Amino acid sequence: MTNFIEYLLGGLGSGAIIALMALALVLTWRATRVVNFAQIGQAMFTTFIALTVQEISGSWFVALVAAIAAGALLGVVVQYLVLRPVKRSDTSGAIIATFGVLIALQAAAGMIWGGEQEAYPQPFNTAGISAFGREWPISVYDLVVIGVTIGLVVGLSLLFTRTNLGLSMRATAFNPEVARLSGIRVSRTLTIGWAIAGVVGAVAGVLVAPISTLSPNSFDILLVFAFTAAVIGGLDSLVGAVALGVGTGLVISLVTGYSDSSNAPVVALVLLALNLLLKPDGVFGHTSSRSV
Amino acid sequence: MSNLMRLPGARLVAHAAFFLAIFLVLMWFMGGADPLTMSNVALAAMYATAMFGMVILVGLSGQVSLGNGALMAVGAYTFALVSMNWATVPIIGVAMNGWWAMGFALVGGIVFGLVIGGLGARLKGPYLAGLTLGIAVGIPAIANRFPDLFGGETGLLLTVPYPEGGYLPEPEEGFEEIPVDEATAGTETGTETLPTEGEGADETLAPEDLLTVEDLGGDAAASDAASPEVLPTEGEGADESLAPEDLLTVDDLAADGSAIDASPTDVPSADVPVDVPADIPVDTLPPSTDMNDPGFLIEYWQVSLALIVACFVGFVALNLVRGRQGIVWRAVRDDPVAAAVSGISPAWAKVSAFMISSVFAALAGGVFAQLLSYVGPGAFPLGLSLSLLVGVVLGGRSSLLGAVIGALIIVWLPNVVRDLSDGRGWDEQVTNNMPNLLYGLLVVLVVLVAPGxxxxxxxxxxxxxxxxxxxxxxxxxxxxxxxxxxxxxx
CATH class of the missing domain: 1.20.5 (Single alpha-helices involved in coiled-coils or other helix-helix interfaces)
Incomplete structure (x- = not known):
């Protein structure tokens, strides 16, 4: 039982990162009805930028800020140059285009920074905290990650519920035509949505890099976990993405603890398949009518 | 299912004659080609085989899937396991050979295609892409989960059932010192020798047994793994003429340095009967005028195999695309409701498209296993699935000819880039990543400007x-x- 609790605690940090990545996927889905498979490539790319900034400036926070700025910019660029011009009738085209962006970003990162696994400096202590006479499987760094995640989620929910921008984003997600008729500049709102998603993804990248490694392909598995969390959470629901992201992290931690880390992707796949079979609209999603 | 192959007889005959003619013309060209061209054509034919399935899946039925690399792995592993573990075909009792093993790979493709397609038919666009993405990423995990069966990270080195008489590695520059008895030793067993640390093994390691980096579909991860220091260096000079960065040994495919130590123990050569009968009729082989008498060029065998499978699959695919089933798939893609009203089952149309593409992928996987004489998680990375998608999109999403063009692009673009970079002083990491960058940008460009x-x-x-x-x-x-x-x- 103590093992169980330790595994759960140990999964909180990675769960928070999966939650952030899932949040980024949900944000782009809400904005443009596109699952941005390039999100993980954008996060990887901005994390490489952050690593470069960190090596020059020596400051973790400056690097984080640089990643956030680059993430927003990259999100805008990808949405404006790639996704916006895709023809609406071409339903497969948007998905294929995001994969094209992913391939190009990974290759560009390999060109600029090389294909080796780079270690990202650890800004906080990643060893377990010692308290109450024992060592706990949760570190100062995990607490920072959880704190940043909570801060971002609170900030986003305030943005969506308390500001005019949030209102127009929700209106655009609900019905773009009606939103346009109500005087909302839809295309600008969509681009802003992608910028916010880019920021969230960039933060997730900078947070996950110190506890894994950084290479053009090293985040691929994070995309699978985040997609699993986002889909099970309903793809439309910010709360669902966060809850299921943390949940996925906990499940993976339990699987890794009780068996082996190589089982984690299999378990994620099984969860995803079961969810898609039993409740395709997700746990937190709104049931929509399906034509056939 | 009944109308999967329904076509007027005359058109069936015309299609068959068309592909037979293509096969014969290509084989005639291959007779005079150099080994490098042969292995490139073999790879392109293998890619085309898988991409015919992608055309049906992505182009005709409108389901974007990244699982076809994984389904190739299904075919390849089925091929390897069947040909390694069963000396005879169960129930029938005939001695196992390459074609029987391909038959089992086909069955594996049907089974997995039905399962994944059944899951996927309920899913729209991004859900299916995400699920199959997970499958593609999860392949190594599944191989590692059952290391006894699948060989784990190391993979399986399989004994390719070459036709009787074996093959003769063609001497190239720097290889003249290969002793004749070494070559005939390989001829007698009819098996491919495994590169080990021993002296003799490296000498039989002909360059055509080694994969170049671009063989893996330009996957960045694979080229990263190709660190030169794990190349066999113990040999007396076999590898002196080879540029280490161009070569990827079988061990590198495992993306794991430990592979070189572990693999020799996994060799199943003792279990496989030496007297496997020839699985290719000898009369399809060319008269060995320019080769030493008993052997033939291994690339020629490889390219024959890949082209036979590709032409057969292309024949089946053309009949499906031009036949009734092609209309059914397009109808469901364009308007599922109208299709359902017309008496078509949209679910079955999607599942059947997935199953067909899965069978094609599995057959391509069986060919891939025989081209590499190796099956392992490193040979089926996410990049393989992505390059299948890239090739089909670039060539033309709903055209079988587009699949062939896409396969040629996937195989030749890395070569073109390398030729360009030679003498221009490009950095190695630029050269290695340039093909993928071009693929990515071209895919985006094609989707935006020319979706066809x-x-x-x-x-x-x-x-x-x-x-x-x-x-x-x-x-x-x-x-x-x-x-x-x-x-x-x-």
């Missing part, structure tokens, strides 16, 4: 040309043009 890909754009251009010409000429003389590909469905 190369073939679709050319056909649209031809149709436009015809239209303008018809406007110039008196309409009475004009023959009504054949409707363009996309408009035949209703």
């Amino acid at each position: 890909g190369i073939v679709g754009s050319i056909m649209a251009g031809v149709a436009k040309l015809r239209r303008t010409r018809r406007e110039v000429e008196p309409p009475a003389a004009a023959i009504p043009p054949a409707p363009a590909e996309g408009h035949t469905r209703r």
